[in-house]
Amino acid sequence: MTPAQTTRLLPQAYRPLFAHAGFKRLLPALAASDLGDGMSVVAVAWLAIEIAPPGRSGLLLGAALAAYALPGALGALLFGRLLRRLPAARLLAADSRIRAVLLGCVPLAWATGLLHPVLYVALLAGSSVLHAWGNAGRYSLVAQMLPPEQRLAANALLSSSVSASIVIGPALAGFLAAVVGPAWLIGLDALSFAVLAVQVGRVRAPGGEPEPETKSQWRTGSEVEAGAEAGANGQGGAVTGSDRPTAGLQLLRKQPELLGVLALTWFFNFLYGPAEVALPLHVTDDLHAGAGLLGLYWALFGAGAVLGGLAAGALRRFPLWPVTLGIVAGWGFALVPFGLGASAPVTLACFTLGGLIYGPFTALSYTLFQERTPAAWLTTVLAARSAALLTAGPVGTALGGPLIALMGPRGVLAASGIATVALAAVGAAVRIRSTRRPASRPVHGSGPCGDAARP
Numbered sequence: 001m002t003p004a005q006t007t008r009l010l011p012q013a014y015r016p017l018f019a020h021a022g023f024k025r026l027l028p029a030l031a032a033s034d035l036g037d038g039m040s041v042v043a044v045a046w047l048a049i050e051i052a053p054p055g056r057s058g059l060l061l062g063a064a065l066a067a068y069a070l071p072g073a074l075g076a077l078l079f080g081r082l083l084r085r086l087p088a089a090r091l092l093a094a095d096s097r098i099r100a101v102l103l104g105c106v107p108l109a110w111a112t113g114l115l116h117p118v119l120y121v122a123l124l125a126g127s128s129v130l131h132a133w134g135n136a137g138r139y140s141l142v143a144q145m146l147p148p149e150q151r152l153a154a155n156a157l158l159s160s161s162v163s164a165s166i167v168i169g170p171a172l173a174g175f176l177a178a179v180v181g182p183a184w185l186i187g188l189d190a191l192s193f194a195v196l197a198v199q200v201g202r203v204r205a206p207g208g209e210p211e212p213e214t215k216s217q218w219r220t221g222s223e224v225e226a227g228a229e230a231g232a233n234g235q236g237g238a239v240t241g242s243d244r245p246t247a248g249l250q251l252l253r254k255q256p257e258l259l260g261v262l263a264l265t266w267f268f269n270f271l272y273g274p275a276e277v278a279l280p281l282h283v284t285d286d287l288h289a290g291a292g293l294l295g296l297y298w299a300l301f302g303a304g305a306v307l308g309g310l311a312a313g314a315l316r317r318f319p320l321w322p323v324t325l326g327i328v329a330g331w332g333f334a335l336v337p338f339g340l341g342a343s344a345p346v347t348l349a350c351f352t353l354g355g356l357i358y359g360p361f362t363a364l365s366y367t368l369f370q371e372r373t374p375a376a377w378l379t380t381v382l383a384a385r386s387a388a389l390l391t392a393g394p395v396g397t398a399l400g401g402p403l404i405a406l407m408g409p410r411g412v413l414a415a416s417g418i419a420t421v422a423l424a425a426v427g428a429a430v431r432i433r434s435t436r437r438p439a440s441r442p443v444h445g446s447g448p449c450g451d452a453a454r455p
Contacts, residue, residue: 036189038169043185072131076387088140095134096197104190110183136382155363160309167302273396301355308359330357332420339414
C-alpha cells in the first residue's frame with residue numbers, strides 16, 4: 001500500500017497532518033519517547049526495589065518515583081529567566097538530550113556496580129528537571145508548524161500517544177524486564193529520547209519563534225490585546241516583572257479564560273488522585289481479586305482514552321467549554337457505580353467508558369492555550385501550566401490514604417466521582433456568569449471551536 005493510499009484511510013481531520021513533512025517526521029519520535037516513558041513507569045520502580053538496602057525498598061521506591069516527575073515543577077520556576085527566550089524546538093531538544101544522557105547513565109552505572117541508591121535518585125531527578133519546559137516545547141512546536149485549524153487534531157494525536165503508552169508500555173516492560181532487566185529498559189527510554197533530540201534538530205518551524213521583550217507591560221483590556229497582537233507579529237510583549245521565573249503565571253493572571261482552564265484542570269487532576277490510590281485497594285479488599293484484575297482496569301481505561309483522544313479531532317465543530325465541562329462530569333459519573341457496590345464487569349465497563357470520555361480532554365485544553373496565547377509567550381505559559389499541574393496529582397494522591405482509612409476504597413471512589421461532577425457544575429455556573437458580562441474580544445485569535453469558545 002502506497003503512502004497516498006494509507007493517508008486516504010485516515011479520518012478527514014488527520015489527513016492534512018500526514019501531508020506535513022515536518023510533523024510526519026516528528027510524530028514517530030514523540031511516540032517512541034512516550035513508549036519509553038511508559039516502560040519506565042514499571043522499570044524505575046522495579047529497579048528501585050532491586051537496589052534498595054534491606055528494609056528500605058518502600059522509601060527508595062517513593063523517592064525514585066517522585067524524582068522521576070516532581071523536579072520538573074521546580075525547573076519550570078528556577079529556569080524561567082534563562083529558558084523562556086529559547087525557541088520551542090531548542091527547549092524540546094534540550095530536555096530530550098538531558099533525559100537521554102542522565103537516563104543512559106543508569107544502565108551503565110548498574111552494569112559496573114556503581115548504581116548506589118543516592119546516585120539513582122539523583123540521575124532520575126536530573127533527567128526530569130526540564131520536563132515542564134520540554135513538554136511546553138512539544139506543544140509550542142506543533143502550534144508553530146501547523147495552521148490553527150489543524151492544531152486540535154495534532155494535539156489529539158499527541159495525547160493519544162501518551163494514552164497508548166499507558167497501555168502498551170507497562171505490559172511491554174513486564175515482559176522485557178524478565179529478559180533484559182529493568183536497568184536496560186531505562187536505557188531504552190534514554191535511547192528513545194536521543195532519537196527524539198535528533199529528529200527535533202531536523203524540524204524547523206516556519207519563521208522560528210519570536211523572542212519576548214521585557215520593557216513593555218501586559219495589562220488587562222486594550223493593552224493586553226495590543227501586547228497579544230505585538231506578540232503574534234513577533235514584536236514580543238511582557239508581563240510586569242517578566243524577568244522573574246514566574247512570568248508565565250503572571251501572564252495567566254491577565255487572561256481569565258486560560259486561568260479558568262488551568263484551575264479546572266488542576267482540580268480535575270487533584271480529584272483523580274484519591275481514585276488512583278483507592279482502585280488497587282478496591283480490587284484487593286472489596287473484590288478480593290489480584291493484580292491481573294487491576295491491570296485489566298488500567299488497560300481498558302488506556303484503550304478507551306486512546307479512542308477518545310483520537311475522536312478529539314472531530315470535536316472542532318462543537319463549543320469548547322460545554323464539551324470540556326461535559327468531559328469532567330462524564331468522568332465523575334463513571335466512578336459513581338463503584339460506590340454503589342456494582343460488580344467487577346459493570347465497573348470495568350464504567351472505567352473503560354471513563355477513559356473514552358476523558359480521552360479528548362488534554363487535546364482540547366492544549367488547543368485552547370495555543371489559540372489564546374501570543375506566540376512569543378506560548379512556551380512560557382505552557383511551562384507554567386505544566387509546573388502547576390505537576391502538583392495536582394501528588395496532592396490528591398497524598399489525600400487518598402487518609403480518606404481510605406475514613407471511608408474505605410469504595411467510598412473514596414464514589415466520593416471522587418461525586419466531587420468531580422460537582423466541579424463540572426461549579427465550572428458551568430462560573431462560565432454562565434462570565435458570558436453574561438459585556439463581551440470582549442479574545443486575547444489572541446479565535447477559539448478552537450469557533451465563537452462559542454470566546455470568554
